[in-house]
Amino acid sequence: MTTATATPARHSARKVRKRGERSPAASLALHLTLIVTSVIAVFPVLWVLLTSLKPAKYASTTSFFKETTFENYTNLIKDTEFLSWFANSVIVAGLSTVIGVFVSATTGYAVSRFRFPGKRGLMWTLLVTQMFPVAVLIVPIYNIMSTMGLLNQPAGLVITYLTISVPFCAWMMKGFFDTIPREIDESGQVDGLTPFGTFWRLILPLAKPGLAVTAFYSFITAWGEVAYASAFMVGDENLTLAGGLQKFVNQYGAQWGPMTAASVLIAIPAALVFLFAQKHLVTGMSAGAVKG
Amino acid sequence: MAVHTSQSVAKAAGDDVARGRSRGTGKSAPPSKLRRALSVHWYAWTMVAPVVLVIGVIIGYPLVRGIWLSLTDADERNVARSIGVNKMPATYEFVGLDNYADALTGNQFLGTLGWTLVWTVSCVTITFCLGMALANILNRRIAGRSAYRMALILPWAIPGFVSVFAWRFLYNENNGLLNKILGGAGIDGIPWLNDPAWAKFSVIAVNVWLGVPFMMVALLGGLQSIPSEQYEAAEMDGATAWQRFRHVTLPGLRPVSTTVVLLSTIWTFNMFPVIFLLTRGGPGEATQILVTQAYKFSFEISPRDFAQSSTWGVLILVLLMLFAMVYRRVLRTQGDNW
Numbered sequence: 001m002t003t004a005t006a007t008p009a010r011h012s013a014r015k016v017r018k019r020g021e022r023s024p025a026a027s028l029a030l031h032l033t034l035i036v037t038s039v040i041a042v043f044p045v046l047w048v049l050l051t052s053l054k055p056a057k058y059a060s061t062t063s064f065f066k067e068t069t070f071e072n073y074t075n076l077i078k079d080t081e082f083l084s085w086f087a088n089s090v091i092v093a094g095l096s097t098v099i100g101v102f103v104s105a106t107t108g109y110a111v112s113r114f115r116f117p118g119k120r121g122l123m124w125t126l127l128v129t130q131m132f133p134v135a136v137l138i139v140p141i142y143n144i145m146s147t148m149g150l151l152n153q154p155a156g157l158v159i160t161y162l163t164i165s166v167p168f169c170a171w172m173m174k175g176f177f178d179t180i181p182r183e184i185d186e187s188g189q190v191d192g193l194t195p196f197g198t199f200w201r202l203i204l205p206l207a208k209p210g211l212a213v214t215a216f217y218s219f220i221t222a223w224g225e226v227a228y229a230s231a232f233m234v235g236d237e238n239l240t241l242a243g244g245l246q247k248f249v250n251q252y253g254a255q256w257g258p259m260t261a262a263s264v265l266i267a268i269p270a271a272l273v274f275l276f277a278q279k280h281l282v283t284g285m286s287a288g289a290v291k292g
Numbered sequence: 293m294a295v296h297t298s299q300s301v302a303k304a305a306g307d308d309v310a311r312g313r314s315r316g317t318g319k320s321a322p323p324s325k326l327r328r329a330l331s332v333h334w335y336a337w338t339m340v341a342p343v344v345l346v347i348g349v350i351i352g353y354p355l356v357r358g359i360w361l362s363l364t365d366a367d368e369r370n371v372a373r374s375i376g377v378n379k380m381p382a383t384y385e386f387v388g389l390d391n392y393a394d395a396l397t398g399n400q401f402l403g404t405l406g407w408t409l410v411w412t413v414s415c416v417t418i419t420f421c422l423g424m425a426l427a428n429i430l431n432r433r434i435a436g437r438s439a440y441r442m443a444l445i446l447p448w449a450i451p452g453f454v455s456v457f458a459w460r461f462l463y464n465e466n467n468g469l470l471n472k473i474l475g476g477a478g479i480d481g482i483p484w485l486n487d488p489a490w491a492k493f494s495v496i497a498v499n500v501w502l503g504v505p506f507m508m509v510a511l512l513g514g515l516q517s518i519p520s521e522q523y524e525a526a527e528m529d530g531a532t533a534w535q536r537f538r539h540v541t542l543p544g545l546r547p548v549s550t551t552v553v554l555l556s557t558i559w560t561f562n563m564f565p566v567i568f569l570l571t572r573g574g575p576g577e578a579t580q581i582l583v584t585q586a587y588k589f590s591f592e593i594s595p596r597d598f599a600q601s602s603t604w605g606v607l608i609l610v611l612l613m614l615f616a617m618v619y620r621r622v623l624r625t626q627g628d629n630w
Contacts, residue, residue: 022432030429034436037426038443040501044458045450047469070345103342117329122340129351130558131612133583136605139590139598140354147347163350166343168555195335224451226565242453254460263454274449278442281509 045267048260056257071263077184082262084237085244090269092154092224092240096161100218101211104166108210109171109199113185126167134227142231152238160228165218175201212280219273225265241266247289355609362391362602368595384599391603400585401604405611407492408561408581415499415560420553424506426539430508431515441512445553448505456569459498460485463570488578491571495579499566503559507552514548515541550623558612582608 008166022030052073054066076082111119141160142151150156180203205210225243230243239247245266248259330337366384395401399524404407430441447455462469463484471481484494518541526536562583567573573588580588582604 027434030432030434034426034429034434034440034444037422038440041447041505042443044455044462044501045446047462048454048458103346106339107343110336114333114336116333116336118337118340122344125347126343127616128609128613129347130555131562131609131616132351132355133562133586133605133608134564136358136586136590136602136608137351137354138587140357141350144350144353159346159350162346166346172342199339220449220451224453226453226569242451245453245457259457260461263457267450267454270451271446271449272443278445281445 035267051256052260052264053079056255064250072257073265076258076261076265079243080247080258081236081239082265085239085241086265088154088233088238089223089241092157092161093156094159096165096216096222097215099158100162100165100169100222101214103162103205104169104173104214104218105207105211106199107166107170108175109177109203111170112174112177113182115180123171126170129163129167137228138231141228145232149275151232152234155231157229157240158222161222161225162217162233164225165221169214173207173210173214176207180206209280212277216273216277216281220270223270342433358602358605361598362606363388364599365390366598366602367600368598371598387599391599392607393601395600395607401582401607402581404577404580404585407579411492411499411579411581412557412560414496415503415563416553416557418500419494419503419507419556420549422504423511424463424545426504426508427515428510428537430512444508445505447502448509452502452565453569455502456498456566459494460570461503463494482627488575491575491579495567495570498570499560499563502566503556507556510548510552511545514545518544550619554616554619557615561612562608 023092050065053068053070055069056072110116111123136151145151145156145160150159184202184206185198188202189195193201226242226246229240230246233239233243241262245259245262248255248262305514363386364384365387366382370382372379372382426444430437430444434440435562465471465483465486467479468484469485474481483490485491522540522544523536524541531539561581563581564583564587567579567581567584568587571579573584577585584599585610586604589597
């Protein structure tokens with residue numbers, strides 16, 4: 001199923017291969033460009049990793065390795081609530097991802113396949129929600145959450161994150177569903193499937209690359225969000241990672257030791273989700289973001 | 293799970309479904325328009341309901357309230373609040389469009405808007421060009437392509453606040469790696485985040501670093517959807533590499549580019565975390581964009597000025613909506629339909 005969608009891409013890649021021959025100089029230039037940009041892309045992250053492995057007192061030295069040690073990590077886990085922040089983040093990001101993917105898939109499908117009153121308005125609304133400045137929404141949302149008793153609850157954050165990620169994801173899924181031939185829906189209906197059945201059994205399995213991108217995007221959004229997280233969650237054990245990390249900077253100036261260690265531990269799950277999604281990323285986006 | 297619960301119900305509507313889909317709403321007989329619309333569209337509406345509900349509550353109410361506050365003189369001292377057990381009722385008053393008049397005639401808003409525009413245009417332009425170049429390189433046959441791709445997408449996979457801290461670490465004036473390297477080469481350290489001009493440069497650099505992966509992946513996807521026959525035909529006709537890029541690649545990428553440029557313009561315009569975590573708008577107000585300034589009004593100054601903050605928020609929204617409308621209009625006259 002997935003192969004069907006991926007074939008055109010591979011096809012074109014092979015064609016390109018047959019054609020252009022490159023001079024060695026051109027190859028060299030391309031590789032150089034890629035190496036330089038890759039280094040720029042990776043270096044800041046790598047530097048944080050290297051710093052986290054140095055004893056805190058050497059944090060601002062420029063040597064790559066210095067008395068490599070894991071003490072920053074052990075201190076971090078022993079002395080702070082890092083593990084509960086981590087657990088909170090996993091819950092919040094996990095729920096946001098699962099719900100976000102489901103909701104944006106149904107929305108995207110409805111917008112892609114059906115004409116219904118309010119469709120144009122909905123598309124515009126989805127776009128317009130991207131334009132709201134966080135700074136202005138944060139106080140009223142805070143008030144709503146406190147009225148509903150959702151402050152300090154993962155659910156409050158999950159709902160808020162859905163409003164951030166779902167509009168973009170729904171757009172992307174719409175674009176992706178547009179590339180799946182309508183004949184498939186029709187054949188499903190001929191075979192007696194309901195619209196929901198068609199969606200669930202036929203279309204969703206075909207939309208895996210799109211779903212992977214959506215999941216990646218929702219996860220990253222929820223995992224890395226700072227403003228809402230630090231406003232809505234108070235009390236040491238309720239913080240998410242983003243909120244927790246602020247503590248190392250604000251309270252005692254910057255504590256680079258625990259901060260770099262925490263950054264690395266935070267980046268790992270994100271990188272794992274990314275690894276899982278990356279093989280779909282290009283195909284998914286190509287159809288998705290793209291046709292919008 | 294939806295399958296089982298909905299099967300019998302949906303079958304009844306099945307006929308209308310097909311019709312409603314292919315030809316829109318055939319509104320001919322009005323006896324009970326609503327009921328008819330319901331029977332035709334109920335599942336489409338069901339599918340979008342969760343989104344509409346959540347957005348309506350979480351975005352709709354704050355928006356309405358924000359607009360209302362922008363028409364008042366609300367600040368920290370006159371909004372409803374509770375001190376201990378005493379509840380103080382709100383005493384702010386409706387002031388009409390005064391806040392807007394103040395914002396639009398004063399220097400602060402227009403000055404901040406100017407820098408916000410510079411920031412948005414330069415970030416989007418640089419990000420787009422870099423993303424385009426890298427996507428084109430990665431779309432060729434080249435050794436180690438997937439390794440390069442992974443490395444180049446990495447900034448996207450790392451949570452934004454982590455990478456911003458990483459950059460602050462590198463930018464640090466006394467101990468940062470960048471200045472150490474410059475020092476090693478005998479050049480004086482640069483006050484990356486402490487000099488207004490350099491701070492502007494630095495925040496743009498970080499935002500470009502963060503934004504290129506998204507751009508690149510989107511454009512790479514777009515490139516792969518261009519049929520290779522078009523390139524072959526162009527080559528047969530003797531088109532040079534530049535001509536192929538200009539007349540095959542660029543038009544082929546048009547649908548992708550228009551969407552990503554629109555989205556990234558909106559995102560950059562409202563890019564709160566980068567500015568806030570890197571410089572907090574400083575030094576002075578040099579790197580303050582509209583969003584961070586609006587945030588500052590309602591959280592950082594004393595007394596907190598909610599009315600001013602909402603006014604700026606509403607103005608941001610209006611500006612972006614105008615932009616989106618003009619953008620779509622321009623595209624439509626050029627033959628794209630949405």
